[in-house]
Amino acid sequence: MPTIFSHALIPLAAGAITGRRRVSARLAMAGALLAMLPDLDVIGFRFGIGYASEWGHRGFTHSFVFAALMAGIVALFWRPARSFPAWLFLLACIASHPLLDMLTDGGQGVMLLWPFDTTRYFLPWHPIRVSPIGARFFSERGLETVWSELTLIWLPAAMIAGMSFMLRVRRLP
Template sequence: MRYHTHVVTSLAIGAGIASQTSLSFTISYAAGIIIGSLLPDIDEPNSYVGRRSLGMSNKVKQAFGHRGMTHSLIIWAIMAAVLLSESHSLFSFGFIIGYLLHIIEDFFSVQGIPLFWPFQTKRYKFFITYRTAGFLEMVIFYLSFALFIYIGVNHHLFSELFQSLITFLRRLL
């Protein structure tokens, strides 16, 4: 899945989660989702995040391969536990949600992912799959975008998002 589809799909689902829980859809929460939805691809030097990693992406890919360690539920659970032991911020919750959604989204790809790395290197995938940059991914992107707008408008999440952005900017000034 390309980076923009990961971001939009994760934001749509993250907005749905915020609309049904006590999590606020703030700029911090949305930033956490966006960064979390991109970070698993640090293992691919040609990915959006890989091209901006100052060479770290090459090292991660050399050590673990693409869709290796960074796409594991085991690693996600460890990372989530460490983050939550240190912080219960909206950014942390967003990051944990975004990272998990990236893994789930790639579970539907033709390539699959090693869900239980390091205990198993077998790649798992759902029986219905999409190809990266294919027609089905484009459909997923546009449906996710429409869902994001729908949830944001119907649950007044955008006003919450913009209010948190204004608060953030006032603190900077």
């Protein structure tokens, strides 16, 4: 998995790219928090749930169905998420998590199509170093992960968001 920070970056960058008129800062922040949500499944390790289980890491919480349900629950209880565009934005934020995970070079893949299919998928290209879980993050391997994310996620996201901002500023009267 990419680090939790990179999962949160995608919704924040998307909010910056679209502008506050379309995605409020609060909605972008909610999207960032929800993009990190699928990795709560690592708590299953403490309860003996194996990685390969559909209830384990990168299992059901990394599916499109989970993303749609979580976005729906948020919309049910939070008024700013009740429009279709807001719900769709939150859905995309949560779904960005497993899609990023599919670009990593480790793990067993993600159950993107659960409950209809329990196959774990990867994309054919794996440029992002998988993040070590727990204290191992503060190791040479963790630094390699951070470097791959800075070059492959953070820098492109910052450049696109910056260009988008500059284009919006130029359009202002």
